[in-house]
Amino acid sequence: MTAGDREAAIPDLGAEGPPFEEPWQGEAFALVVSLRRAGHIGVREWTEALAREVAADRESGAARSYHRQWLAALEALLAGKGLVGEAEREARAEAWREAYRATPHGRAVELEGGRARAAPPPPGRAGAD
Numbered sequence: 418m419t420a421g422d423r424e425a426a427i428p429d430l431g432a433e434g435p436p437f438e439e440p441w442q443g444e445a446f447a448l449v450v451s452l453r454r455a456g457h458i459g460v461r462e463w464t465e466a467l468a469r470e471v472a473a474d475r476e477s478g479a480a481r482s483y484h485r486q487w488l489a490a491l492e493a494l495l496a497g498k499g500l501v502g503e504a505e506r507e508a509r510a511e512a513w514r515e516a517y518r519a520t521p522h523g524r525a526v527e528l529e530g531g532r533a534r535a536a537p538p539p540p541g542r543a544g545a546d
Contacts, residue, residue, distance in 0.1 A: 442484040445491055458494055466490040 438441040470486040470493075473479070481489070492541045495501040512528055518525045 437484070439484075442487075445484065445488050449487075449491055452494075452500075457500060459499065462494070463490070466494050469493075 437446070447461060449458070453460065453463060467487060467490040470481075470490045471483075474481050474486060492501075496506065505524065513526070515543065516526050516528055
């Protein structure tokens, strides 16, 4: 895969609107930046991993969002480099699924020490469930 192929595979997000629709998207972005700064992943390595996810979706006709592709690339790199084991990743994913199921509608899903915790309702929605 050439540099041009990698760049062409990553869509232009443009300058309009916020870059992240959900907090997890910004957190995934920040994690990649932190891993790069700490020397755990290289720029080229990251670009190739993300380009593979984007290209795979194009080839299969999948409709994952850019941020889901970003997350899949991050997970693949973390696993491939042994930074996060499969058991640890699955345990965390299950903790989030449990937190999601336990959180009342309208409240933010949060983990506290790896366990579900219902966040307080947003301002103006006190007591609303």
